Amino acid sequence: MTKVDGLSISIKNKKGTWSLVRDVSFSLERGRTLAIVGESGSGKSLITSAILGMLNHLEGLEGSVEVCGRDVLKASSRELRTLRRNLIGYIPQNPRESLTPTLKVGSQLVEVIAAKTDRKGRECRLVAESLLSSLGFSGPERILSMYPHQLSGGMCQRVAIAMAVVSRPALVVADEPTSSLDPLTKHKIMEVIKGIQAEQGFGLILVTHDLDLAFSSSDQVAVVYGGRLVETGAAEELLLRPGHPYTSDLVRCFTRSGAEKGGSYYIPGEPLSIYTSFPGCRYFNRCRQRLEICETKEPACVRRDRGRVACWLY
Ligand SMILES: Nc1ncnc2c1ncn2[C@@H]1O[C@H](COP(=O)(O)OP(=O)(O)OP(=O)(O)O)[C@@H](O)[C@H]1O
Numbered sequence: 639m640t641k642v643d644g645l646s647i648s649i650k651n652k653k654g655t656w657s658l659v660r661d662v663s664f665s666l667e668r669g670r671t672l673a674i675v676g677e678s679g680s681g682k683s684l685i686t687s688a689i690l691g692m693l694n695h696l697e698g699l700e701g702s703v704e705v706c707g708r709d710v711l712k713a714s715s716r717e718l719r720t721l722r723r724n725l726i727g728y729i730p731q732n733p734r735e736s737l738t739p740t741l742k743v744g745s746q747l748v749e750v751i752a753a754k755t756d757r758k759g760r761e762c763r764l765v766a767e768s769l770l771s772s773l774g775f776s777g778p779e780r781i782l783s784m785y786p787h788q789l790s791g792g793m794c795q796r797v798a799i800a801m802a803v804v805s806r807p808a809l810v811v812a813d814e815p816t817s818s819l820d821p822l823t824k825h826k827i828m829e830v831i832k833g834i835q836a837e838q839g840f841g842l843i844l845v846t847h848d849l850d851l852a853f854s855s856s857d858q859v860a861v862v863y864g865g866r867l868v869e870t871g872a873a874e875e876l877l878l879r880p881g882h883p884y885t886s887d888l889v890r891c892f893t894r895s896g897a898e899k900g901g902s903y904y905i906p907g908e909p910l911s912i913y914t915s916f917p918g919c920r921y922f923n924r925c926r927q928r929l930e931i932c933e934t935k936e937p938a939c940v941r942r943d944r945g946r947v948a949c950w951l952y
């Protein structure tokens with residue numbers, strides 16, 4: 639079980655303290671998938687970086703992140719290495735950049751297997767071959783003898799997935815794992831991730847701009863706006879009956895049911911800059927359903943169906 643409770647991230651500069659992420663809470667059971675969606679700059683990567691323990695050095699980090707009962711935010715560097723070795727896997731956005739260009743894929747994968755498991759030498763090579771087979775490579779030995787530049791983006795991503803899941807982690811965090819891939823490869827990679835999840839049973843946090851991917855591949859969706867989870871709920875419920883006006887607008891963009899012009903819809907206006915203090919709801923300037931109170935007071939997060947929503951309409 640992964641439990642994020644009251645996660646807040648702020649930074650200080652000469653002009654003051656700025657809140658980047660505020661009071662993010664959710665839980666995720668093993669075998670389940672939570673998609674985190676939201677516009678660019680909304681705080682998705684900050685949330686996942688905190689979950690991976692990459693922001694533990696920040697003064698303005700509050701709340702708790704528990705993975706299988708271990709508190710990631712309080713972990714020392716040594717404990718973090720153990721957590722990443724055993725419990726938490728990470729699938730990057732651009733796998734080619736995370737592989738060393740001058741080393742063959744085999745030696746890189748074998749090194750990760752040796753570091754993350756108790757296996758040694760030839761055994762690591764056999765694990766690498768079997769893992770690559772289970773991730774859909776028909777000739778794993780050939781792939782292991784290649785350099786990253788000889789692989790396509792989708793192949794590199796499958797190697798990165800192998801590195802993330804080799805220790806059978808409890809949680810895998812994938813930050814935009816398909817955004818650098820073409821649509822066909824994107825679906826294949828998602829199938830590969832879901833296939834290995836079904837076999838190993840890890841919880842998956844999937845960060846994506848792609849609503850199609852979010853709604854089709856996840857059980858729960860968390861919608862982030864201005865550093866806050868403005869709505870969370872079961873994927874099918876949010877798609878059919880979005881509660882928060884921002885979720886409705888996103889779904890409208892996705893389904894094109896707005897169809898004002900040429901079948902497309904976009905959300906007018908821009909999100910407030912993180913360096914703009916605003917006492918009310920940060921969606922106020924773009925919201926079609928805003929009320930008077932929305933300008934002066936931020937709404938609390940309340941229950942709605944099986945999910946939660948932060949909006950004065952509830
Ligand atoms: N170390 C930092 N110092 C100052 N501001 C930061 C820092 N890291 C992120 N930010 C700011 O915090 C906000 C959220 O960033 P984040 O990278 O989490 O967004 P995102 O939702 O992942 O966006 P994208 O979809 O483009 O990846 C952005 O406005 C970003 O500029």
Ligand code: SF4
Pocket residue numbers: 882883884919920921922925926927928929932937948949950951
């Ligand atoms: S709180 Fe008000 S401004 Fe914010 S989304 Fe809800 S209705 Fe719109």
Ligand SMILES: [Mg+2]
Pocket residue numbers: 682683684
């Ligand atoms: Mg990001």
